[in-house]
Amino acid sequence: MWVSRLRINGGFLNGLDVSFIKGLNVVVGPRGAGKTTLLELIRHAIGAEHADRQRETARQALLAAVLGSGEAIVDLEDANGGSQIIVDAKGRGRRPELSHSVLVLGQSELEDIASDPASRLRLLDLRAGDAQSVPDRSRIANLTRRLFESRRVLEDLREESLKRPGLEADREIFKSQEAAIVGESGSPLASQRDQLNAVEEKSSALARKLDGLTRAREANAKLHETVALASEIATRLAMLARDSIGAAGDLSSHIARVEELLSMATGESGRIDREIRIQTDTSVAAESGLKETAAPLRATLEETEAGLGQLTAQIRNVNAQLLELDAVDAQISVLEQELQTMRAERDFEYATVEAAEERLFRARLAVAKVTSQEIDNHIVVSVQHLSDTRELRTLLLERLKGTHTRSSLIDSLAARVLPRFLLEIVEAQDVLALASAGDLTHDQAARVIGALDSPDALASLSQVALLDSVDFLLRDGAVDKSVETLSTGQKCAVTLPIVLSERDRTLILDQPEDHLDNAYLVDHVVTGMVRRSASAVQTIVATHNANIPVLGSAGRVFVMASDGQHGHVRADGKFDEQPIVDAITSLMEGGRDAFARRSAFYEEHGSLL
CATH class of the missing domain: 1.10.287 (Helix Hairpins)
Known part of the structure; x- marks a missing residue:
């Protein structure tokens, strides 16, 4: 499925009517012209999920400001024909089944995703598309x-x-x-x-x-x-x-x-x-x-x-x-019979959840393997099953507060004991089992069991989920460096090729050149966009970098402008059509004179390159 047309009634982009193509679409223009707004309105209308959910509130505030009481009309195309959705600022009119059909990454999202384990996991799930979700644990908590x-x-x-x-x-x-x-x-x-x-x-x-x-x-x-x-x-x-x-x-x-x-x-x-x-x-x-x-x-x-x-x-x-x-x-x-029945019911619920977690891990592992094969061999996507213990550690820190239990001991306990096993130990009041499994003294194990043996604590513990952990590894010689140890530029350089490797869905990017040098942008990012175009996959990019529309051979470039009150498209066409060439030269190269002077400088000092 791909986006063929966007119309806006009301708000900052009132009257906007643009048609997209398969392949590379590039949105250019000065700051404040509405490039980001255009992309976010597409995301909002389709209901594309955010890899970085922490910014959802800010985006909703932006949509309320730029769309107001208006609506976004999006035309979509697929092998079965066309369809249309009309969505207001509150999301009324969306079709939930479309939420995974487009992958959108906004400004600065790449860096935030690379730095946050939960966001990396979410990106992989978005990349996986319709990967199965894990059932709700509320019934386990009730039991x-x-x-x-x-x-x-x-x-x-x-x-x-x-x-x-x-x-x-x-x-x-x-x-x-x-x-x-x-x-x-x-x-x-x-x-x-x-x-x-x-x-x-x-x-x-x-x-x-x-x-x-x-x-x-x-x-x-x-x-x-x-x-x-x-x-x-x-x-x-x-x-x-x-x-x-x-x-x-x-x-x-x-x-x-x-x-x-x-x-x-x-x-x-x-x-x-x-x-x-x-x-x-x-x-x-x-x-x-x-x-x-x-x-x-x-x-x-x-x-x-x-x-x-x-x-x-x-x-x-x-x-x-x-x-x-x-x-x-x-x-x-x-x-006693009721307890036996409830334990059997809870065991069944746990088995259902654990089977779903295993299926989801296998789906993530498959996506990670395919993604690693499709990108440069110096970048590897790694998935470790149920290795993210942060939720369990947070619960233990909260529940053991005031028991004089050291945080290092809590870290060790969270790493050694699975939440379900800990739950069953507490219910059985089995101090010796906890001491053995958690490498604790008898007194320490007794304090932990005493602190957790309440309906609220046990219900919370029953809902704790160990998550798969996702890392993007940069191979530097014989060393694999975790994305969390990299600089901002390296984080973006590692994450963006992973995003561009997808060949199934429309990809929408807002200023992907941020924090990247031009050499890397041309060799890896633009090349990735060209490959997507060759595979007849749609990419929509807002950018200030001329290399993306020119070296990417953009089939459609939209030049945006604003009078301060409203944004509009001043021109659109292929990257090599004269009005577009003039706009790129003026907006993105600093004008023909600046471009000519740089060209002369490189020719004169070419021996330095």
Whole structure:
């Protein structure tokens, strides 16, 4: 796909109407004439992504200023014919599928990209085009939070369950004391005791039922609240579909079905609440009756034998606590199963993410290999899998603040332990495993686990992604120099050939000659543009350097000018047409006289060259 025409209605370039060609298109003109604005409006209309995202806010401010309430109209061509997009300053009218179809690098972007690891990675992804993205980790974070909460509840329940042996021992003591007082099972006291025990067992069962009904009512209230919120969202969706999307047919029917189901759920929740209330009232009345029945029996036993009523009450209380522990053990069993299920779900989500990361790495590696083959043999694109640990280090620095953990130790930990492995170690409270994996002392590992064992910290840790790291290596003899160690000019000299090596998409460059000497520009940059033209690939360049349109044999040159209020195209044509030659000579060579004097100087002092 390539850009065949650009029209601007409104703003600084109001009335602009230019047609581009395949091959090399060059935009020239004095500073302030609108060269950068023209390129940025193409980028904005197509929605081409920025390799340097830090400047996105500044670019949006520029677009608001230069386009205002106007619009950019871009005509596009491909093997299937033509299409057109009309986009305003806020991006309305874009077609998302076009965002990777053009690669745009603005002024000073090359240097910024070369200096920033994230931007180098982004450039390689833009170069890769439709490389697969990594799935969102938000579900992993949600599962991690739920696991933390369930783990804490399980710990409390297990601690509660430890009371069982002591309660069972107490019950045996109380029963033996009771038996000593009551005597044989057929005695009158034994009969009254058995009656009281039967009543109190029924009372305890009703108490447990009432407790369950209370929890059920609370859960149903949350359900009702959730359904009400979902109903509000469904109503907004229906309004959006009706008023903005203009939905009809299947979409409208699906939304209506959702609203119908939510209405049914609201009704069922109301009926559940009414049934819970009825059962609660019935159980409260029954419990009250049982208490009235138990009171005289307990009083009779106490009057007959001092302390017997108290023993019976103690046995009843112990039995009630043991029954509660039965419920606790049942909850433990359910929670253990839920934890197992949630861990399996999270493992699946992690596997999905890790498989996508592997696919993306392979795509990046393939692009790096092809790119390195297409450019000069002194430049190599290197990709290291999951070697960028900055995000993990940042999280550890934040979470371990105040624990007296040295930054050098944090650096070592981030380099040695994968985020997922660290997460699982913290959840398992495995101090020895962390000490071994992270080369830490026992105390240091315990401090790290203590600092990370919270729902927020673990959720954040679960979302940490180790990134692939991309480097542009300059081979200087037997030494490969990282782009991060190079001068500004060298950074641009290494990065620009990588960009120009692409042969599939339109490439838009704003003043690529910055920081480059003319010899390098001619030998590597202009040559790269000529190769792209020979491959029938479109390049659009704004420049102040005459070598680009002249030695690049530009098929279309646009000469821009401005009256201070608006920019416009003063002339356009091939690089060798007379109006264009005159413009290049005047604007970019300093005029014919200056060019002639330089030519005479080089001829006279040619022996110095």
